[in-house]
Amino acid sequence: MALAVVYDTSGSMSELVRDSSGKQAPKYVIAKRALQSVVKRLQAFMTSAPAGGPRKMHAGLYVFSPDGAKEFVNFGPFDPKDVEGWTKNLPPPSSGTPLGNALQTASQAVLKSPLSHKHVLVITDGMNTVGPDPAKVFPELKKQAEQMQATLSVHFVAFDVDAKIFDSLKKQGVTVVGAANETQLNTQLGFILEKKILLEDEDPPKKN
Numbered sequence: 001m002a003l004a005v006v007y008d009t010s011g012s013m014s015e016l017v018r019d020s021s022g023k024q025a026p027k028y029v030i031a032k033r034a035l036q037s038v039v040k041r042l043q044a045f046m047t048s049a050p051a052g053g054p055r056k057m058h059a060g061l062y063v064f065s066p067d068g069a070k071e072f073v074n075f076g077p078f079d080p081k082d083v084e085g086w087t088k089n090l091p092p093p094s095s096g097t098p099l100g101n102a103l104q105t106a107s108q109a110v111l112k113s114p115l116s117h118k119h120v121l122v123i124t125d126g127m128n129t130v131g132p133d134p135a136k137v138f139p140e141l142k143k144q145a146e147q148m149q150a151t152l153s154v155h156f157v158a159f160d161v162d163a164k165i166f167d168s169l170k171k172q173g174v175t176v177v178g179a180a181n182e183t184q185l186n187t188q189l190g191f192i193l194e195k196k197i198l199l200e201d202e203d204p205p206k207k208n
Contacts, residue, residue: 002058002113003042003197004075004106006099007035008124008159009064013093015125017160018181027125027160028093030182034123034189035061036087041190043080045198058113060106061086067130068101075109099124100132107141107152118145118152119197123189125159135168142172155192159185 013028042059049055060075073086103120110118128134138154145152155175156166163178170176175196179185 001117002110006122010097064095069105096130098130099128100137
């Protein structure tokens with residue numbers, strides 16, 4: 001399974017929402033904790049492999065740059081021991097919201113992976129403000145995947161923003177869920193991981 005995570009570092013992530021205790025906290029603090037939970041779930045998935053052999057996973061983390069996304073955790077074989085590396089020294093909220101370009105960058109990474117199950121998970125609190133809209137980028141990515149005889153699955157978590165702004169993506173088959181606070185964010189990420197991403201092991205190697 002190949003997974004690229006896009007983590008929103010736009011300026012609005014400094015705004016406050018309710019955390020799991022009901023108190024107000026910056027969105028980036030809550031999102032960081034949620035990302036830690038995601039990585040720990042990936043870790044558990046990798047370390048609970050069946051007796052038949054180890055699981056295979058390629059993964060990477062992308063954060064916003066001024067007009068796109070930059071690789072924060074190098075995309076490649078997932079290291080279950082490096083959970084801290086995914087959230088240590090995350091950049092503070094400061095950028096715009098280049099969702100289309102970020103989706104393009106993250107998708108190219110998973111499409112290049114030799115693993116067959118390809119996913120992009122986007123955690124964002126706003127609509128696109130820089131570059132092309134993700135709804136205009138996704139059709140070409142989907143076409144590219146089809147030409148490779150692969151399937152690209154994209155999942156958007158709308159954090160403290162109306163999920164309806166991503167209806168055009170949803171109509172194209174993208175998973176879109178909303179989350180208004182920390183509890184909902186963790187619930188929705190758990191749903192996507194368990195029901196959409198961590199469903200299958202990679203196909204066993206073909207016998208000669």
